[in-house]
Amino acid sequence: SGNIAEADRIYDSNASVESLLEAFFQMMASLDFLPNSPCLMNAGRALQQLAACFVLPVQDSLESIFETVKYTALIHQSGGGTGFSFSRLRPKDDTVHSTGGMASGPVSFMRVFNMATEVIRQGGTRRGANMGVLRVDHPDIMEFIRIKERPGEMENFNLSVGVTKGFMEALEKDETYDLINPRTGAKAGSLRAREVFDAMAKAAWETGDPGVLFLDWINRSNPTPQLGEIESTNPCGEVPLLPYEPCVLGSINLFHMLKKRNGRWETDFEKLEKVVRLSVHFLDNVIDRSQFPLPQITEMARGNRKIGLGVMGFAHFLIRLGIPYNSEKALEMAQSIMRFIQQKGWEASAELAARRGVFPNYKGSLYDRAGGPRLRNATVTTIAPTGTLSLLANCSSGIEPLYAVRYVRRALEEMEFEILDPLFQEMGEEEGFLTPGVEQALSEGRTLKELDGIPERIKDLFVTAFEISPSWHIRVQAVFQRYTDNAVSKTINFPRNATFSDVKEAYLMAYRERCKGITVYRSGSKPSQILSCGTKQVC
Known part of the structure; x- marks a missing residue:
């Protein structure tokens, strides 16, 4: 946090960065926001290469x-x-x-x-x-x-x-x-x-x-x-870029953007706005602090100053609110949240531009028109997959639904981790439905829908990726794309028994919905997959 806060001195040699350093630190230490992995790994080291x-x-x-x-x-x-x-x-x-x-x-x-x-x-x-x-x-x-x-x-x-x-x-x-x-x-x-x-x-x-x-x-x-x-x-498709162009990314943990009022959970928009504004400031500073590997990349990075602020924990956010992922209410919530992040992100970028100047390649850009926004960053928002970040933050990945309630994650080459969804565990213990028998059945690969004693409400809320039809996956992606400057990393999951005609229809729907791209994955189609669940699971 101190390494990134130092960038403020570039624009004001007398800047006092101590309070900013503390704000950056608290935002990350609380897991409300995390920057992309290279920033976490390299800031303050000799390498100092912070872009993803x-x-x-x-x-x-x-x-x-x-x-x-x-x-x-x-x-x-x-x-x-x-x-x-x-x-x-x-x-x-x-x-x-x-x-x-x-x-x-x-x-x-x-x-x-x-x-x-x-x-x-x-x-x-x-x-x-x-x-x-x-x-x-x-x-x-x-x-x-x-x-x-x-x-x-x-x-x-x-x-x-x-x-x-x-x-x-x-x-x-x-x-x-x-x-x-x-x-x-x-x-x-x-x-x-x-x-x-x-x-x-x-x-x-x-x-x-x-x-x-x-x-x-x-x-x-x-x-x-x-x-x-x-x-x-980039490799996961969420950032379309020009030659030699990099992008620095960061994600807000939506699961932390909730508050309880009168016994009910609701979105904490006041907190979300503060985190958005601070995140944009953080990511703009990252551009100045990063040591890019090539001079051509440095020129493009500081000419366009693209950042990509996104979200993680969307599935957990919905579950906490009592909203099934595959529902119209979920689409309304996706629109509400991402539109707000986009709006506040642009406002924060414009405020930085007022102090630091618009991005150098502003002239001739889409914004260079009468009444166009004067932004510090050519792009502000992106939806990244957040595979590593969501593990650190202990929340669901990006805007993906839950992969499974219990699953095995492969990481760092051959290491395997068996994971029980933390929110399912919390609610199961609170409401009394997480028994040793349920845990055993889940570890054997049975789905919640197969189990007795699980409330129907819970079965609906903890719907998993392969139980959700491809059309719902695409509709969620399309809603986020409408309020995202760059693109959206989203996997359209298919069960093993899907046909290639199903894949064709998904491609056509994604085009009609004006998604910028689409990635499909039929379970079992790769010999080694990062996430897997039991033998009886639909995946």
């Missing part, structure tokens, strides 16, 4: 490709994750004029990035993570879609197809669409949109990859279009 996510360019030359591999290694070593668009690489078997040979295509070079990641751990503590994107109109798109059909292939990458409006229109009309050679800009063939769409859904059903990025929805809200189009995101 980066996007690096991959240009169509051998020099550029291997320069980016080197940059990737440096970022992973410092604790960051990386995203890439490989869409600018010439397709397989295209001409290489310098040698007279034939190009090997983007997928072959992705394997180089994957292997480099394999031998480097992020910040010496965790393995690196990557996002690989290929536009749907790239000639090698079918090879890209099928990469993970071979077990063990590209294990250090999440994959996403960059889908365009033109493709979606061709899909709707059941027509073909053009493939474009990125080297020449010329047509390089055509494919039937429906066949490509079916292949995407089938691969995702089988392996969990690829996801989908809706590039037009992403670029409609690109705050700095004068600097170029956004082509990729």
Whole structure:
């Protein structure tokens, strides 16, 4: 907290940072807010690299490709994750004029990035993570879609197809669409949109990859279009970024933003506003205090000053309020909370801009118009997955529903932790339904709905990810997206018996709802999964 508070002296050499230091410390020590993992691990250390996510360019030359591999290694070593668009690489078997040979295509070079990641751990503590994107109109798109059909292939990458409006229109009309050679800009063939769409859904059903990025929805809200189009995101998809752009993230624990009045729980908006304002101040300071791994990244970080303030503990927040996750009331609450965070976050950014100046790339941005907001940060809000942070805060992850009431979590390579949901344990002990028999049944993988003696109200409140229909998952994601500057990390969970037609419908619904992307996961489709539950569980 002291390390981050010191940034105030940049703008006022006489600033007294002691009270700010204490406020930052209390906010984090109480677990009301936590910044992204690299900030927690590196602040005050020699490394001082505090950002979580980066996007690096991959240009169509051998020099550029291997320069980016080197940059990737440096970022992973410092604790960051990386995203890439490989869409600018010439397709397989295209001409290489310098040698007279034939190009090997983007997928072959992705394997180089994957292997480099394999031998480097992020910040010496965790393995690196990557996002690989290929536009749907790239000639090698079918090879890209099928990469993970071979077990063990590209294990250090999440994959996403960059889908365009033109493709979606061709899909709707059941027509073909053009493939474009990125080297020449010329047509390089055509494919039937429906066949490509079916292949995407089938691969995702089988392996969990690829996801989908809706590039037009992403670029409609690109705050700095004068600097170029956004082509990729960070590894979990919640931050669309320009080349060399990083983002610093932090999440508010919604489970702590509650108060009891007249015996009933309600949202503590007064506390939430204070935490939002202080969090925005904290994250803006992080940008100044971070030692970024490349000068190009430093320039983009301090030019756009993107931050991503989000939430965790949403499922626990709803349960405490007595609201089932898969309900209209939950959607209303999601809208109320995220709209409030967005509004107060922008207000805090504007107040910082009044003292410190707007972000340097403001001219030509979406905000540079008559009556436009004068913001310190090009983006303010993001919904991150918060896997590590939610473990520290002992709350549910991001905006996800509960995975299970009792489950096994794999972390730090081969370590396993058996977890009983803390709120279920608390309520079960208070209301008397958590008996040794119930605990034993849950550990064997039985669901709450199968058990006698559990109140129906509790069964409804503790609904789990695989018991919730994909449409509800997407509706929750879409509501949060409406009030989020960047994007939303959300997994659309499917039970084992889902069909790939179910996956196709989820993709279409996400596009209709104007989500910026979608990731699906059918239980059992990956040989190793982070969360798992008992043998009889629906997952």
